Amino acid sequence: MANITSVGVIGAGQMGSGIAQLAAVNDIDVWLYDTDSEALIKAQNSISNNIQRLLSKGQLSQEKSADAVRRLRCSSRLEDLHSVDFVVEAIVESEQVKKSLFSNLDKIVKSSAILASNTSSISITRLASATSRPCQVIGMHFMNPPPIMKLVEIIRGADTSEDTYCATKCLAERFGKTVICSQDYSGFIVNRILMPMINEAFHTLYTGVATKEDIDTGMKLGTNHPMGPLELADFIGLDVCLSIMKVLHVGLGDDKYAPCPLLVQCVDAGRLGKKRGIGVYDYRSAAADTGKSPRL
Ligand SMILES: NC(=O)c1ccc[n+]([C@@H]2O[C@H](COP(=O)([O-])OP(=O)(O)OC[C@H]3O[C@@H](n4cnc5c(N)ncnc54)[C@H](O)[C@@H]3O)[C@@H](O)[C@H]2O)c1
Numbered sequence: 001m002a003n004i005t006s007v008g009v010i011g012a013g014q015m016g017s018g019i020a021q022l023a024a025v026n027d028i029d030v031w032l033y034d035t036d037s038e039a040l041i042k043a044q045n046s047i048s049n050n051i052q053r054l055l056s057k058g059q060l061s062q063e064k065s066a067d068a069v070r071r072l073r074c075s076s077r078l079e080d081l082h083s084v085d086f087v088v089e090a091i092v093e094s095e096q097v098k099k100s101l102f103s104n105l106d107k108i109v110k111s112s113a114i115l116a117s118n119t120s121s122i123s124i125t126r127l128a129s130a131t132s133r134p135c136q137v138i139g140m141h142f143m144n145p146p147p148i149m150k151l152v153e154i155i156r157g158a159d160t161s162e163d164t165y166c167a168t169k170c171l172a173e174r175f176g177k178t179v180i181c182s183q184d185y186s187g188f189i190v191n192r193i194l195m196p197m198i199n200e201a202f203h204t205l206y207t208g209v210a211t212k213e214d215i216d217t218g219m220k221l222g223t224n225h226p227m228g229p230l231e232l233a234d235f236i237g238l239d240v241c242l243s244i245m246k247v248l249h250v251g252l253g254d255d256k257y258a259p260c261p262l263l264v265q266c267v268d269a270g271r272l273g274k275k276r277g278i279g280v281y282d283y284r285s286a287a288a289d290t291g292k293s294p295r296l
Helices: 014-025 037-056 062-071 095-108 124-128 162-174 190-206 212-223 229-236 238-252 261-268
Strands: 006-010 029-033 072-075 086-089 114-117 137-142 151-156 178-183
Touching: 006 014, 014 029, 014 037, 014 062, 014 072, 014 137, 029 037, 037 062, 037 072, 062 072, 086 095, 086 162, 095 114, 095 124, 114 162, 124 137, 137 162, 151 162, 162 178, 190 212, 190 229, 190 238, 190 261, 212 229, 229 238, 238 261
Parallel strands: 006 029, 006 086, 029 072, 086 114, 114 137, 151 178
Antiparallel strands: 137 151
């Protein structure tokens, strides 16, 4: 496919806003779409602030930063994406919701456009089956936060073409990322390994083996991880972690992937992690986490 000059990003949350920023600072026109207009405003402000920070650190010139801000357009009308070359979907981790979006997108975007999903675990082959262009559907899994993390995991669905793979790899490399490639099995590479570790950390907490602080410190200092697994779960979002565990459980058919009841309870209680101000840890005030946080 010809050089990608415009990208549509769907979902203006943690991941979508970071992906939109990456595209805009790498000279690509971006349409950022979300059904929630508040999410769009928040994303636009956060991207502008981040670009400003890159400018003040000397990592982006005045001209480039002004250009990046100009390239970003926000919309709550999916039809505005009709002319983009490439779409990256980053909405809620639900197969049903993503499939419905892919089916709508397929009718709106031009026939040559590639449809990529940032899904953490959902089958690309099944998302592709909701479209009339399965050879142009692919997984493009950014890590959180997308502007900082060096990796993009590309997932080839059963029918993904070589052209689609090459165009996606080329785009990720334009963003300065290192690419790894996975076949389309639940959790792909990174989450297949990471999420059972996070789930096990919840079991360790649930069964009273240790405190949350000792579990995190153990993994940070004992295995050289930059963040402990519970802290990382809060950063990713406990709802996202739970969705991925459910996909691993069903997709791989092994009870070793059953979500820990404590993880389920946190999500039921709306303690979704840093984005909600509370998850395993309480971020609302430093004092609130000294013994008064929910029983964990
Ligand atoms: N959070 C992470 O660390 C992480 C890392 C890699 C991949 N992912 C994946 O990225 C995707 C998004 O995760 P996130 O953490 O950014 O979620 P988020 O909750 O921060 O943002 C999701 C956004 O999607 C919007 N949305 C929901 N349904 C929509 C629809 N039908 N149409 C348009 N917009 C819709 C919501 O309004 C929200 O703004 C998920 O598939 C997740 O698994 C997340």
